[in-house]
Amino acid sequence: MKSQSRLKEFCKLYLPCRFRFSLILLCSFAASLFTLLIPLCVSKITNIVIDMDSSEALSKLLPVCGVMLALAVLEMLFNYFYDFYGHKLGAEMENALRQKLFAHLTRLSSSEYDEFRVGQLMSSLTNDLLDLTELFHHGPEDYVTSIVKFIGTGIILVSVCGPLSLIAFLCIPVMALYTLYFSHKVRIISRKNRQDISDINAQAEDLLSGIRVVQAYGQEAQAERRFAAAGKRFFHSRTGIYFIESVEYQGVQFLLQLMTILVVGCCAVLISKGSIPVSVLVAFLMYVGYLTEPIRRIAGMTNQYQQGMAGFERVMHFMEMEPEIRDAADAESFLECRGEIRMEHVSFSYRQETGEVLHDISFTIPAGGYAAVTGESGVGKSTLCRLIPRFYEPDSGNIYIDGKNIRSLKLADLRSQIAYVQQDAYLFDGTIEENIRFGREDAAEEEIRQAARYAMADDFIMALPDGYQSLTGPKGVRLSGGQKQRICLARAFLKNAPILILDEATSALDSRTEAQVIAAMEAQRKGKTTLVIAHRLSTVEHAQQLLHFEDGRITGPDKAYRRN
Ligand SMILES: Nc1ncnc2c1ncn2[C@@H]1O[C@H](COP(=O)(O)OP(=O)(O)OP(=O)(O)O)[C@@H](O)[C@H]1O
Ligand SMILES: [Mg+2]
Structure with missing residues (x-):
């Protein structure tokens, strides 16, 4: 049931480009027809x-050769058109889905991110979607060409010699059952393999981001062991896929x-x-290849389909997560x-099992007030500060x-009223100017400097060789x-919001x-409500x-403490 609804969702992705897609399918249909006519x-x-003398044969041969060349x-x-434009369409769809997934990820809440490993998300944004491109393109066209060739060949073979074609057709159900059996196995193991590669990404991301800690504690060997364990799991599932694919392919x-x-x-x-004449043997030898090629292809495509759908499932797993905190x-x-x-009486826990972090908190900071x-x-x-912009509820x-x-x-309006410098002072990979400008995209250069x-x-910043760049x-x-x-402070000052949290x-x-x-x-607070967390009282x-x-x-007694 679930795989059926997944397939439906997958098909829906073609809707926005249905006309181009239909044209591509039409071309693959036409190309397969031309391929079928050549052996005839x-x-x-x-x-x-065989039947004519040489002078008569020559005059008949030329037009047939001309037709073959034209075909x-x-x-x-037609092959070029559907191959190139089909791939292009696949890449376009992949890109659109990647953008959609990324946009969706940016909307998920902090509590959801607490459960994620960034490497796994990266894996979905790259590997899973790459598998999907192959499926986007190869999937439908390959099915069309295979079906056209299979049916076309069947009709031609029956018309050339019915009894002989029966032998060929008797073998097909055996092949189909054999292929189906293995495709199910590939699907299961592909899913595990995708999970394993995302674990590798997550481990690499974690260990390499903390490389200074690894080196400072001389724990390179431990890091290698952790990475190797993830690598081993991936290797096993990959080998499993190769084994099944190999048994399946060789059997077919x-x-x-x-x-x-x-x-x-x-x-x-x-x-x-x-x-029967010799030409029947020639036709059969050529067409048996055509009859079996679609089966061989479908066997290959089944694996591709399984891998692509495993990737799609993982992408959809993230896409279906509803942001816990939303408008x-x-x-x-x-x-x-x-x-x-x-x-007013605010209590909060990150997770139920870890217990409450904030208990029955009540206070008021008046507009323009300054609270420490x-x-x-x-x-x-x-934690208290994170509740104000609704990072958590x-x-x-x-x-x-x-x-x-x-x-x-x-939510967007609420957050636009708050300039929040978080404890971990996060900077993005870019220039200093870009990092400060994050506070307000349309700020003039002078405002950034101010x-x-x-x-x-x-x-x-000015003492650096490239200054703000x-x-x-x-x-x-x-x-x-x-x-x-x-720089994080400058970013918050640039935002110039009525509430400042440091x-x-x-x-x-x-x-x-x-x-x-x-x-x-203090000088430029100008009536902004300010909430400052500090360990040093001098701050x-x-x-x-x-x-x-x-x-x-x-x-x-500090609860009601006021300086003035
Ligand atoms: N994302 C999270 N998931 C689960 N527990 C968390 C999370 N963030 C913080 N905690 C827990 O909540 C408690 C309060 O953490 P918080 O960061 O608010 O402390 P803090 O007073 O700011 O400490 P510090 O002065 O060290 O910054 C801690 O016990 C911490 O382990
Ligand atoms: Mg803190």
């Missing part, structure tokens, strides 16, 4: 050569040879008795924001901005921890630079409100 000409030539040219042209080949031997033997007996049906726009943040969040490591400070309780429950707001000045980043490297590896943090955004800076950043932020000495956390709760 050969059979005709055999009759001419060969037409076959080539053997049955084909058996069929040819039977046909040739019977033909020879009938010719020696004078019951409500009647979500409100939220483009004007004053910035009052209120939490402090507390020991692991108490839930970052509270288990109970509500969060309000300007008195509006954030669940009732459009944001960098507020973040105390302009001086060090310097490359950061993947995850910003070419920059120091403090430099990365300042999660230990200056922790890697020296005290003097940190003080300068804080002073600059938040200007805060008007202090939320001190202990074990997932706001505790002690």
